[in-house]
Amino acid sequence: MKMKKGFMMLLLVLLMTVLLLGCQSAADSSNGVEDNNADQSDNSGKTNTLKWYVVSATGPQADSERVQKAMSDYINKTYGWNIELELIFNDYASHTDKMQMVIAGGEEYDLCYTSSWCNNYTVNVNKKAYIPLDGLLEEYGQELYESIPEGVWDGVKIGGKIYGVPNYQLMYKQCSVAIPLKYVEEFQLDVDNVKTIYDLEDFMYAVKQKYPEIYPLAAYPMFANRMKNGLGMEEIIDYDYPGMFKMFDESLTVYNQYESEEYMKFYEYMYKWAQDGLIKMDAISVQDQSLADMQAGIHVIGLEDTYQPEIEKSRWNSYFGGQECVMIKLSEPYMSTAATIATLTSISTTCKKPELAMQFLNLINTDPVLYNMACFGIEGVHYTLNENGTVTSNEAAGYNPNSDWVFGNQFNAYPRDSQSPDIWIKIKEYNDTAKVSCAMGFSFDSSSVDSELSAISAVTGEYLPQLSVGAVDPKVAVPEMMKKLEAAGMDIVLEEMQRQVDEWKVNK
Secondary structure, three states: OHHHHHHHHHHHHHHHHHHHHHHHHHHHHHOOOOOOOOOOEOOOOOEEEEEEEEEEOOOOOOOHHHHHHHHHHHHHHHHOOOEEEEEEEEEHHHHHHHHHHHHHOOOOOOEEEEEOOOOEHHHHHHOOOEOOOHHHHHHHOHHHHHOOOHHHHHHHEEOOEEOOEEOOOOOOEEOEEEEEHHHHHHOOOOHHHOOOHHHHHHHHHHHHHHOOOOOOEOOOOOHHHHOHHHHOEEEOOOOOOOOEEEOOOOOOOOEOHHHOHHHHHHHHHHHHHHHOOOOOOOHHHOOHHHHHHHHOOOOOEEEEOEOOOOHHHHHHHHOOOOOOEEEEEOOOOEEOHHHHOOOEEEEEOOOOOHHHHHHHHHHHHHOHHHHHHHHHOOEOOOEEEOOOOOEEEOOOOOOOOOOHHHOOOHHHOOOEOOOOOOHHHHHHHHHHHOEEOOOOOOOOOOHHHHHHHHHHHHHHHHHHHHHHOOOOOHHHHHHHHHHHHHHHOHHHHHHHHHHHHHHHHHHO
């Protein structure tokens, strides 16, 4: 009888042990310890879609669906996921307006391109359009985090939190202009003595006199925005909102740039040049940085806000249809908060699976095969990989966004055939030597002045594009704009900016 009881007790112990082990195994699986694909598909095995809004120099891509499928197939095969990518391309000019409609409408999407100059990062964070990423980076994006310098992460923080993943590339701004070599030589332009855009005035008049059909300066509605570093100014939010610092100003005094000596001088020159035929009278309607007119030979000066090594080669084609050109620098390499947030990817507050979105961001930034698919498409279809490691795009194949910096870490990119194989080594050296802003790491929290900023945006949207292309007399238009901006609450915004800057200086 005792043996039977002992045997029964032994069976009971064994049964309890099995049950406990089973429970532990189930707990481990539910916590993702063994099920590495838990975030990529739900219990039904349904494929998860990742919806990603991006920008492209050439707008929507005709063959983007094939590239999306190739990227999805690569991820699913390589990493055992079960996802389907949906890339939605907007051109530069329309991306902000389209994304504001998406955000205002509460549309469900996962990722989007955001920046200091397009679909404004700071404004959208303060609208709570994006989620904080610190915890997600720590759990799902460690490789990504470690691949980008700590100082860059500091630059993208708002209120001490990260809301966007920097698409790591050249992290500075340097204003410059591109001019076809043949005009430089014909008019004997002394490029070494050109330090500001005003130093090009005699050259522009000479070109106009000999070639009346040419409008030398390629101006467009965002021209003044891209000139800011060339005028020695650094934005706090963006050119479309009042509030800038003077570069290298340790006092960090907040200026209303629209009435500053720097911008008033610029507006007056633009108006004069437009009146004298150096700028097209319909420049207010020009899109895409006037690329089409430059390629058609209507302009001979193209503005660039980010100089980089070997940029001349790429501008031969993108600006001047294959003509050799020279680049003239109008400012020093300058790294600021605005430069670090010049190209980012954020996760929407409407994203249903932020863990999956972060895992994807980790991949696109650390897997060169996946990243280059996004940049160039499918090898043998959309591009050819040359023996020296550079890429030649097939312009007729339907996929060439020509915006590699939109998708992730550009130091993983194949160089284009217009670049040297070691181009990224050269650019990294520029990153390492750029001068750093006195306000590096400061981000303005606009939440207390959102209503004022909204009213201000309506006013600047009316006046700034016209001032930017010289379409209106600044002596008349700027005072008119100032009255409307004051009524919209400009002074409140400027005071709040200075208050936050002063507080930041004390606590940094």
